[in-house]
Amino acid sequence: MKPEDLEFVAAMARARTGLMLGSERAFFVESRLSTLARREGLPTVDALVAQLRAAPDEALIRAAVEVLATPETSFFRDRTPFDHLRDEVLPELAARRGRVRVWSAGCSTGQEPYSLAMMVEEHGSRFPNLKLEIVATDLSTRALEKAQSGLYTQFEVQRGLPIRLLIRHFEKAGDNWQASARLRQTVRWGRLNLMNDFSKLGRFDVIFCRNVLSYFDPTARREVLSRLAVALAEDGCLILGAGEAADLPEAFEPARGGAGLHRRNPGYGKAAA
Amino acid sequence: MKICLVVDDSRVVRKVARRILEGLDFEIAEAGDGMEALAFCRAAMPDAILLDWSMPVMDGLEFVRRLRQEPGGEAPVVVFCTSENEPLRIAEALDGGADEYIMKPFDGDIIEAKFVQAGLI
Numbered sequence: 001m002k003p004e005d006l007e008f009v010a011a012m013a014r015a016r017t018g019l020m021l022g023s024e025r026a027f028f029v030e031s032r033l034s035t036l037a038r039r040e041g042l043p044t045v046d047a048l049v050a051q052l053r054a055a056p057d058e059a060l061i062r063a064a065v066e067v068l069a070t071p072e073t074s075f076f077r078d079r080t081p082f083d084h085l086r087d088e089v090l091p092e093l094a095a096r097r098g099r100v101r102v103w104s105a106g107c108s109t110g111q112e113p114y115s116l117a118m119m120v121e122e123h124g125s126r127f128p129n130l131k132l133e134i135v136a137t138d139l140s141t142r143a144l145e146k147a148q149s150g151l152y153t154q155f156e157v158q159r160g161l162p163i164r165l166l167i168r169h170f171e172k173a174g175d176n177w178q179a180s181a182r183l184r185q186t187v188r189w190g191r192l193n194l195m196n197d198f199s200k201l202g203r204f205d206v207i208f209c210r211n212v213l214s215y216f217d218p219t220a221r222r223e224v225l226s227r228l229a230v231a232l233a234e235d236g237c238l239i240l241g242a243g244e245a246a247d248l249p250e251a252f253e254p255a256r257g258g259a260g261l262h263r264r265n266p267g268y269g270k271a272a273a
Numbered sequence: 274m275k276i277c278l279v280v281d282d283s284r285v286v287r288k289v290a291r292r293i294l295e296g297l298d299f300e301i302a303e304a305g306d307g308m309e310a311l312a313f314c315r316a317a318m319p320d321a322i323l324l325d326w327s328m329p330v331m332d333g334l335e336f337v338r339r340l341r342q343e344p345g346g347e348a349p350v351v352v353f354c355t356s357e358n359e360p361l362r363i364a365e366a367l368d369g370g371a372d373e374y375i376m377k378p379f380d381g382d383i384i385e386a387k388f389v390q391a392g393l394i
Contacts, residue, residue: 074386154358154376158383162390163374164367167360 001030005049009033009064012052016065017139018195018220032067039063066140069215073108075160076115077210081239081260085116085206086123089237089261093205094127096235103204105194105228106212107136110147110187111160114179116208117186118169135201137192148189150179194224198231205233210241210260218247225249229264238262274300275393276317280310280333281325281354290323290354293381297394307331311339318345321393323375323384326355326366334369341370350391354379 006029010021021029030045037048040060052060076082093100104113113136120132138144150170157166157177170177192198194212207228213221229251232238238252240260252262277299279290284305291301302319304310306328313319322340326333333353340346353366356377363374373391375383388394 155380155383158376158379159386160390163363167363167367172358172360 001026001033001045001049005046008053009049009068012061013065013068014217016061016195017069017193018216018224019065019069020215020217021068029068033064036063036067063142066142069139073111073211075111075157075165076119077112077160078242078260079160081208081210082115082119084261085237085239086119086126089206090120090130091127093235094130097205098129099131099133100206101133101135101202101204102206103201103208103231104134104136105192105207105209107138107143107147107189107208108140109143109152109156110136110150110179110189111152111156112136112208112210113147113187114150114169114183115160117183118165121169121183122165132186134187135190135204136187137190137198137201139191139193141191144189144191147187148184150184151176152178195220198227201231203233203236204231205236206239207232207236208239210239211244212241214241214244222249226251232264234264236264238264274298275320276300276302277321277323278302278304278310278313278319278349279323280304280307280328280336281323282306282328283325286325286354290384293384294323296381297385297388307333307336307339310336311343314340314343314346314349319349321388321391322349322351323354324351324371326353326357326362334366337366337370350393352387352391354384 006023006026009029013019013021033045033048037045042048052064102116107113113134117134136147151173153176157170169180169183171180209228213224216224226249228238237255240262242260245260251265253265255261255263277294279287279301281287282305287303294301302313304313308331324333324337337351351371352373352375353371354375354377358376366374373387375387
């Protein structure tokens with residue numbers, strides 16, 4: 001891929017989503033775009049970029065941005081935040097209120113919200129009165145379609161998902177595995193660009209936003225984080241990805257349990273109010 | 274160093290599994306069927322067993338059931354690794370005493386993830 005093509009695509013992605021694609025990610029960009037080129041019936045990545053330059057068709061731009069913004073994921077990714085949620089955060093929240101709202105922001109192909117739903121069902125006896133509402137959003141329509149279908153390949157269901165959970169919560173569908181209807185119904189899906197206003201989603205007690213913001217430029221990242229703070233309940237908890245905690249706005253403070261967990265800073269927003 | 278016994282009647286599969294598991298710092302022993310594996314375990318229980326299902330002489334399910342009856346036989350972490358992927362069969366393997374389960378084809382990432390889940394890494 002030519003350097004000027006990479007720059008062009010990176011500028012497009014950055015303007016649309018805040019996504020940062022430096023020259024070190026050239027291989028990633030090329031491999032994602034070659035998948036899109038095949039899907040669109042174009043012979044090469046060069047041809048795809050040429051078309052994006054020559055006739056900026058909204059659908060194609062959107063598709064390109066989406067393939068670049070969809071990260072790799074797995075069930076129970078990084079494990080620790082799920083354990084901490086199960087052992088500390090959820091019991092505490094459930095004791096305070098019956099209904100707990102969780103947002104998986106940047107849910108990609110759905111492994112994160114499904115992991116959460118399975119975890120709560122498996123450990124239901126710990127919080128018998130808990131009514132959990134899971135909202136999952138992503139920028140990519142394609143990722144969301146897959147998430148909503150609950151269909152995963154045999155490789156995907158073997159990444160992070162213990163076998164007992166697989167046979168309890170999934171059914172075999174040909175060569176693939178499908179999340180049970182019950183599991184699929186516990187999650188509400190929606191397309192959302194985090195760069196846009198999301199205040200209509202309401203307040204959340206727990207927000208997962210992992211491995212999304214590290215690809216944003218610093219200004220966009222700070223801006224999204226301060227709006228996430230507003231969407232988070234005062235005693236709520238924000239969960240970032242491993243290694244994403246640096247340089248957080250004052251709206252957040254690290255919480256017990258580490259692993260990217262943050263509480264809303266109790267002082268935040270009070271001065272302005 | 275933890276010891277993993279790789280039980281599979283295919284020498285090629287044993288070799289692939291050995292390479293992956295040696296990369297994860299396991300010392301590897303091999304057996305070609307359940308009977309050989311049982312003899313190995315009676316001499317010295319390994320920490321982990323990667324177990325094929327369909328094998329001559331004694332299959333994987335029979336092996337794990339027998340293993341769990343042996344003195345000290347509850348200790349090894351048993352991970353099936355087989356092309357058998359029907360949910361009912363998987364449940365049967367777990368009831369028989371398996372701890373985790375890998376559906377073939379597998380790769381290094383899957384073995385590593387499953388061994389982490391089973392508490393071996």
